[in-house]
Amino acid sequence: MTSLLTSVDLGKSFCTCRFWQITAISRINENPKDYCHYWLTMEAYRSTYMHSLNPIPGQDLLEKSHYNRPLAPKIKRNPGP
Template identity: 55%
Template sequence: MLAYFPPVIQSRLDKIRKESKNWMPIWTGDEDYEKFEVHGHPTNMVVDLGKRICTCQFWILTGIPCIHACAALTRVNKRPKDFCHQLCTMEAYNKTYAHHINPLPGQSLWEKSMYT
């Protein structure tokens, strides 16, 4: 999947990737090589790359893989940006802002109506 992200998402992802280096993923031994216990401070997290979830809930709430997920993804040689939710892409971002708000003059300039 080739996706482009708005700068705000991209810079957030870069920061998460850097911080993920402080976390140590331990493979739990599942067949699909998707479940990891990610060790770090202040506690350990459980990441499931198949279900795209982590104990910290960040991934499911933001659509961006959290530092723990990024640590696990690096371990399996996968790119975190391929695991961002579709809603984070530039395309979705543009769709969100495709509609404009119609400008409206102050109330004193509104047209008088004969109806209440």
């Protein structure tokens, strides 16, 4: 079993769980999004995934190859039960 360790600095009012930062932001009526890095916003997420990939055509629409089809490797079975 592992335990999560939390680091607290009373002089700086800092805690690794970020509880003090969240409560301070809410007490001064600020928007927490203003303190979030752009890469962690929904706007950045949406811009990352806004491009879509088109599916490839089904097997019946693929071009027929003139090369031989690959064969599965031969299976060697060990003697015995």
